[in-house]
Amino acid sequence: MYYNLTKIQSGTFSTVYKAWSSTLERYVALKIMSKSKYSANGVANEYNIMKHLGTGHPNVCSMLDYYEDNDNYVLVLEYCECGDMYDFLAIAKSQGDALSPSIIELDFTKILRQLVSAIKYAHSLGIAxxxxxxxxxxxxxxxxxxxADWGHATLESYSKDTHIGTDNYRAPETFEDRDAYNTYKIDYWSLGVTSLYLLFGQCPFKNLSIQNSSSSSFSSSSSSSSSDSSMDSIDVDDNKIVEVNSxxxxxxxxxxxxxxxxxxxxYYLAPIMNVKNGKIFSYLDSQVPLYRWKDMVNNYNLFYLSKVIISTLICIEAEQRSLHKFHKLLNKICTDSVNSNGSSMVPSHKLKNAYSLNKMDLDYTSVSAQNIT
Structure with a gap:
């Protein structure tokens, strides 16, 4: 039996409640999906995926039980007290110093390592x-x-399904109605975009849409590691330029x-104004106040993390994405920062001169992705 239901969030197809389980003697999250809106196949897929994931990984939100009645399907899930990172950071941004430091000071690199661990675990089971x-x-x-939320997950390593994910976090190949894409590689891309959001409080890509997506084709010569690539690296038939622009x-x-x-x-680094007292003051727009990550005090790890993310995860060429390289470089950043008190993480240009730079020409050689095999 479940008691004291409190609504946590509501979406198009489901509503999530916090509830007390008398059987488990703990709080759980009830994901209730209306049978009139949610297909039986969709529920079966999510149930099977979560059953396959099991309850053995600490960074995967586990399914504890399942039941249904005449009107709804119900997944009983682990309850996480602080909600999701999107809402949590939104509150932190809106309240700034009004929040207790102990609440908003988080270990960013630990969070990234935990996400990597969860993704590696899922992929080891054949789940994207x-x-x-x-x-x-x-x-x-x-x-x-x-x-959490494994509703779009699949046991297929390759797929042509373009009706998945959230547009601003989707890999470019999923907008194409052509060849099958590697489902693991699109997880790497989404992790990269999510990492930038968690680090800076803003998604790098805006208003992406699948409208007219069948007309777009990203050239195989395009690469995130090529700083001199041109707009021509989008390989499109001249007759379709208008459609692609749309x-x-x-x-x-x-x-x-x-x-x-x-x-x-x-987009991210130039707007940073100052780093002091363990607080990163960022002005990406007038609505974004300070950010604080306890493991980024008095060093410039964010410069290197940004470079690592775009050189190992957010690569236009799917084959260049590597979770292994990202994880290894992330660990190197943490180790170097501890061993040298952050000194080796300082880029060649001082932050005070950042406004005079027209391009991102900081020295990232100490964490070059090409040196990792």
Missing amino acids: HRDIKPENVLLTKEGNVKL YLEGSNFLSFVKDPNAFIYR
Whole structure:
């Protein structure tokens, strides 16, 4: 039996409640899906995926039970006290110093390592998540994360399904109605975009849409590691340019394709004004106040993390994405920072001179992805 139901969130197809389980003697989350809106096949897929995942991984939100009645399907899931990272960071941004420091100081690199662990675990079981985003990263009161919402997950390593995920976090190949894509590689991309959101509080890509997506084709010569690539790296028939522009209308994705390094610098790094007292003051827009991560005090790990993310995860060429390289470089950043008190993580240009830089030409050689095998 479940008591004291309190609504946590509501979506198009489901509503999630916090409830007390008298059987388990703990709080759980009830994901209630209406039979009139949610297909039986969709529920069966999510149930089978979560049953396959089991309850053995600390960074995967586990299914504890399942039942249904005349009107609803119900998944009984682990309850995470602090909600999802999207809402948590939104509250932190809106309240700033009004929040207790103990609440908003989190170990960012630990969170990334836990997400990597969850994804590796799922992939080892042949499961691709296909909808990694801050809303699906749940936070416990101990500051740990759990990857949740496996409704789009699949046991197929390759798929042609374009009706998956959340547009702004989707890999470019999923917008194409052509060849089958590697489902594991799209998880790497989504992890990269999610990492940038968690780090800076803003998704790098805006207004991506699957409208007219069948007309787009991303050239195999395009690469996130190529800083001198041009807009021509989008390989499109001349007769379809108008359609492609419509597909990307309002999006800044083409700017990223042209020069990923410069894009990340202009969008994220240049607006950083100051680092002091363990607080990173960021002005990405007038609505974004300070951010605080306890493991980024008085060093510039964020410069290197940004470079690592775009060189190992957010690569236009799917084959260049590597969770192994990302994890290894992430561990190197943590180790170097501890061993040298952050000194080796300082880029060649001082932060005070950042406004004079027109492109992201910081020295990242100490964490070059090409040196990792």
